[in-house]
Amino acid sequence: MTATILVFDSGIGGLSVLRPLQARCPSAAYVYVADDAAFPYGGFEEQALIQHVVHLMEDLIGRLSPDLVVIACNTASTLVLEPLRARFDTAFVGTVPAVKPAAASSRSGLVSVLATPGTVRRDYTRGLIEAHGGDAAFTLIGSARLAALAEAKMTGGAVADAEILAEIAPAFVSDGDRRTDTVVLACTHYPFLRAEFERLAPWPVAWIDPAPAIARQAAVVLGEAGVSGDGRESTPGLAVFTSGKTPPPGLRAMLNDFGLAVADAAAAG
Numbered sequence: 182m183t184a185t186i187l188v189f190d191s192g193i194g195g196l197s198v199l200r201p202l203q204a205r206c207p208s209a210a211y212v213y214v215a216d217d218a219a220f221p222y223g224g225f226e227e228q229a230l231i232q233h234v235v236h237l238m239e240d241l242i243g244r245l246s247p248d249l250v251v252i253a254c255n256t257a258s259t260l261v262l263e264p265l266r267a268r269f270d271t272a273f274v275g276t277v278p279a280v281k282p283a284a285a286s287s288r289s290g291l292v293s294v295l296a297t298p299g300t301v302r303r304d305y306t307r308g309l310i311e312a313h314g315g316d317a318a319f320t321l322i323g324s325a326r327l328a329a330l331a332e333a334k335m336t337g338g339a340v341a342d343a344e345i346l347a348e349i350a351p352a353f354v355s356d357g358d359r360r361t362d363t364v365v366l367a368c369t370h371y372p373f374l375r376a377e378f379e380r381l382a383p384w385p386v387a388w389i390d391p392a393p394a395i396a397r398q399a400a401v402v403l404g405e406a407g408v409s410g411d412g413r414e415s416t417p418g419l420a421v422f423t424s425g426k427t428p429p430p431g432l433r434a435m436l437n438d439f440g441l442a443v444a445d446a447a448a449a450g
């Protein structure tokens with residue numbers, strides 16, 4: 182039996198997690214859900230976001246009965262994983278800031294976390310740094326603009342370098358002797374701007390993307406059901422947009438590249 186993996190994000194940034202997932206779990210069937218009706222999540226009040234995501238999952242899990250749900254969104258995972266696990270028997274894998282590997286690999290000890298305003302406000306994120314940040318000094322940057330800029334780029338729009346630079350500049354800290362050498366990409370949209378980040382960065386840093394680790398974890402949770410098969414007969418996937426809007430042609434082509442056909446408005450619920 183083919184396992185079904187539901188990959189969920191507020192928008193299309195979660196596709197940065199889908200690619201390594203597909204490589205790790207080639208025989209799974211994928212349903213990618215973009216909650217574009219509520220995008221962005223970054224500015225949501227916490228209680229409102231919990232209620233919103235739990236409610237949406239009731240519908241999605243009820244209709245799709247996935248074997249695994251991957252919350253490919255830091256802003257949601259740092260808040261709703263616990264309520265989701267309490268409410269559903271389904272297995273969940275979340276996406277949270279990669280604090281531990283960043284602290285372990287930084288040589289200067291100055292690490293920045295580039296996220297949404299919601300993710301940097303979370304107790305969960307502070308807790309991660311306390312538990313796994315070691316001796317590194319963390320700078321948390323909550324950008325209200327970058328996720329939308331990433332979506333603009335992904336859907337074929339032009340994004341000005343100056344706009345991107347203004348958002349990432351605060352992540353580059355120097356205290357005289359030392360400077361930031363590691364930046365955690367703590368929003369799944371940001372890997373899609375990585376080339377721009379590298380080009381515009383005031384100095385070179387290591388950019389940490391947690392997606393391969395999430396895919397590894399998903400494969401462990403799913404076990405044989407996801408990894409068996411040779412991947413050649415991969416099941417066609419589906420992309421669902423909660424707004425029911427038809428994505429522009431450029432995005433459709435990109436989704437196609439991921440093996441995803443766009444669900445019609447009725448399937449979006």
Ligand code: DGL
Nearest residue numbers: 221222223255256368369
């Ligand atoms: N992709 C989401 C994340 O990983 C955030 C985008 C948004 O603000 O909705 O945090």
